[in-house]
Amino acid sequence: MKANSNQTSIILTVPAALLCACIGTGGAFASESTERLTNPKYIFTTAVKSEIDGETLFSGGGEREFQKQSKQLQESFGLNVTQYSALMKTTRSSVYKWHDLNTPLKKVRSKTQDRFNQLSFVLYLIKERHQTLFGEWLRNPIEPLVQEVNALLEGDTILRDDFIELSTKINISLRKVADTKDLNNMLGIT
Secondary structure, three states, X not given: OEEOOOOEEXXXXXXXXXXXXXXXXXXXXXXXXXXXXXXXXXXXOXXXXXXXXXXXXXXXXXHHHHHHHHHHHHHHOOOOHXXXXXXXXOOHHHHXXXXXXXXXXXXXXXXXHHHHHHHHHHHOOOOHHHHHHHHHHHOOOOOHHHHHHHHHHOXXXXXXXXXXXXXXXXXXXXXXXXXXXXXXXXXXXX
């Protein structure tokens, strides 16, 4: 953490921070991880952040960095454009524009940045080895947990605490999906 007179820069690497927070470190850093999960001052995204007078703004890469990170988030979690646009509260057309790296964005609205931050935080609670299955899993409307997660993610504000509580169940469910896929592959079932 680097402190200036009016600005504090926070650089967090999501996978490493959440690995310690979710899996644990055998007691080391336990209070630190708990504080980060419960303190709204900590922002968990793949971006470099700056806090200026209580507002969180993108710094460093700006619009181009947002484009790259947005595309990476969608792909990493196996979300199709329709799913991602619904979760980001925007149109499919906007998502295609964001992800066209050949056409730089002029500006990213703060509302879009805030939504991206919320979505990044909760999605990185999903274990890395199951992340690519998340989009497919969300398309199973029969499972009650999927319905609950969809309702949380599609709300105007993503409630972090509620998602944190569900993250263990989500990871277990995704592990079952992965195990089923592995078994089907072993048996030659498509």
